[in-house]
Amino acid sequence: MxxxxxxxxxxxxxxxxxxxxxxxxxxxxxxxxxxxxxxxxxxxxxxxxxxxxxxxxxxxxxxxxxxxxxxxxxxxxxxxxxxxxxxxxxxxxxxxxxxxxxxxxxxxxxxxxxxxxxxxxxxxxxxxxxxxxxxxxxxxxxxxxxxxxxxxxxxxxxxxxxxxxxxxxxxxxxxxxxxxxxxxxxxxxxxxxxxxxxxxxxxxxxxxxxGRPWELLEANEWKLGELERRIDGEVSDAAHLEGDVVVEEGATVKPGAVVEGPVLIRSGASVGPNAYVRGATLLDEDTSVGNAVEIKNSVLSSGATVSHLSYVGDSVLGRNVNFGAGTTVANLRHDDGDVRLTVKGRRISTGRRKFGVVVGDDAKTGINSSLTPGLTLTAGATTNPGEIVERDR
Ligand code: TTP
Structure with missing residues (x-):
């Protein structure tokens, strides 16, 4: 057929x-x-x-x-x-x-x-x-x-x-x-x-x-949940990998990193020393997670970089996004309500208590940027060092 x-x-x-x-x-x-x-x-x-x-x-x-x-x-x-x-x-x-x-x-x-x-x-x-x-x-x-x-x-x-x-x-x-x-x-x-x-x-x-950005995260949660542990890349003896973690050939995991599956680390990706990566997370081809960075339940599209001492949770980063050192994503509201996101100009509920940010291709954050839950940065957008970003740009 x-x-x-x-x-x-x-x-x-x-x-x-x-x-x-x-x-x-x-x-x-x-x-x-x-x-x-x-x-x-x-x-x-x-x-x-x-x-x-x-x-x-x-x-x-x-x-x-x-x-x-x-x-x-x-x-x-x-x-x-x-x-x-x-x-x-x-x-x-x-x-x-x-x-x-x-x-x-x-x-x-x-x-x-x-x-x-x-x-x-x-x-x-x-x-x-x-x-x-x-x-x-x-x-x-x-x-x-x-x-x-x-x-x-x-x-x-x-x-x-x-x-x-x-x-x-x-x-x-x-x-x-x-x-x-x-x-x-x-x-x-x-x-x-x-x-x-x-x-x-x-x-x-x-x-x-x-249809909507958080559904891409959910699609990854589904398919990453079907992973079976496979280590073909270069993993330091001093790194700790737990559960269904896949490290593709050509990917590296440095000493002190802790990776809790389901996590897929694709070819050309690197996880820096003392980083903490937890499921369900996709580190697509040629992504880079710096020293002492934490990534939780997120998608980093190919070429994205998250520099040292940053936190990214429940977020989708487009291709070649660059997060400056110390960038922090908030993924929970003080009132514990569902995080809302702008879809075609309207703020709508993601139905998720935990949701971080959606970042278009090639966007860059300055060092120590703070990003609030449900924020969208359009392709190529930038933030200033130390900026608290509460509105989409
Ligand atoms: P939709 O999800 O309705 O459309 P879309 O994918 O463009 O997304 P959005 O509404 O956010 O703009 O489409 C359902 C499926 O059908 C999807 O696989 C795309 C496909 N499609 C076409 O190939 N041609 C069409 O004319 C339409 C309406 C949809």
């Missing part, structure tokens, strides 16, 4: 992390988010991957090339984000038989994708507490009888988990009308498939839609 993977979105809600990297290419453990989706499709038996790309498409093309894990990869370019059905429709010329469609910014349980392929035609479903925010499915006698997008009165709490196995005939049903939201939505394609076929719901317990 061919698998169409939707990776054309910019990820406006995850700005500034998507300033120059499309959301599907943001790091989740040892690979980009979308590579987890592609890997799940390949493990389920996909014989060809069709990637729908748009925003910053080159990054996606460079990663996957024309063949990935010996499976051919083709590309379809969506020039404007006109909706999920529109995205699949631009891949139409590549489709030759039954096909699957997966969201490139969702994390799936690979076992569920395998079941989905086996049960085709089928739709992946997940039980949620807040069905009003999703496409909601109704089932009768073990098949899906109805799908409705973001209903005021959801018929069930079974949400569409953004993974579908369609019959070949669906290729002709992709050109759907514009919805009330002004998009060509895949929900309307699914509705047609439900009308014409018995469509199986494949329920999954574990699924994530990565």
């Amino acid at each position: 061919q698998a169409v993977v939707l990776a054309a979105g910019e990820g406006t809600r995850i700005r500034p992390l998507s300033a120059s990297v499309p959301k599907p290419m943001l790091p989740v453990a040892d690979r980009p988010l979308v590579a987890h989706t592609v890997d799940a499709a390949i493990a389920a038996g996909a014989d060809e991957i069709v990637l729908v790309v748009g925003y910053e498409a080159t990054t996606v093309r460079e990663y996957f090339g024309s063949s990935y894990r010996d499976v051919p990869v083709r590309y379809a370019v969506q020039h404007e984000q006109a909706g999920t059905a529109h995205a699949v429709n631009v891949a139409r010329e590549h489709l030759e038989g039954p096909f699957a469609v997966l969201n490139g910014d969702n994390l799936y349980d690979p076992a569920a994708i395998e079941q989905l392929f086996d049960a085709s035609p089928a739709v992946c479903a997940v039980e949620v507490d807040n069905p009003r925010q999703y496409g909601v499915l109704r089932t009768d006698d073990g098949t899906i009888s109805h799908i409705v997008e973001k209903p005021d009165e959801p018929p069930t709490n079974l949400a569409n988990a953004g993974a579908y196995a369609f019959p070949a005939a669906a290729r002709e049903w992709l050109d759907v009308a514009t919805s009330e939201r002004g998009e060509h939505e895949i929900t309307d394609v699914i509705a047609r498939v439900i009308d014409e076929y018995a469509v199986t719901p494949v329920t999954t317990d574990r699924w994530m839609d990565v």
